[in-house]
Amino acid sequence: MIQLHLTTPMSKEYFEGIHLRKNVLEDKIDYFKEQKYLTIIATYHDQVIGSASIQRGLFSTSKIRNIAVLPGKCETVIEEKLRNYAKEVIENQRKNKASLKQKAS
Numbered sequence: 001m002i003q004l005h006l007t008t009p010m011s012k013e014y015f016e017g018i019h020l021r022k023n024v025l026e027d028k029i030d031y032f033k034e035q036k037y038l039t040i041i042a043t044y045h046d047q048v049i050g051s052a053s054i055q056r057g058l059f060s061t062s063k064i065r066n067i068a069v070l071p072g073k074c075e076t077v078i079e080e081k082l083r084n085y086a087k088e089v090i091e092n093q094r095k096n097k098a099s100l101k102q103k104a105s
Contacts (some may be wrong), residue, residue, distance in 0.1 A: 021053065
């Protein structure tokens with residue numbers, strides 16, 4: 001079964017997710033910027049098979065930055081799962097920020 005979750009910053013899974021995106025997308029990684037992003041991973045039998053990053057912005061504006069899936073691992077299905085999970089994370093952040101603002105008023 002494929003499992004999706006946010007990684008703990010600077011954890012082994014965090015770096016596995018970043019390196020997967022680097023290798024699959026053949027892109028340079030700016031580790032300074034990565035520290036500002038949330039990293040989501042997809043695992044199957046404890047192996048990282050997909051990764052996505054969310055750039056947190058001001059005023060509840062977050063974006064899905066990069067999604068990568070290991071080739072040969074049902075890429076489109078896992079990519080869609082990562083995208084949907086990222087959207088849920090972003091929506092939960094917006095709700096939490098809104099409720100914090102209401103409590104502060």
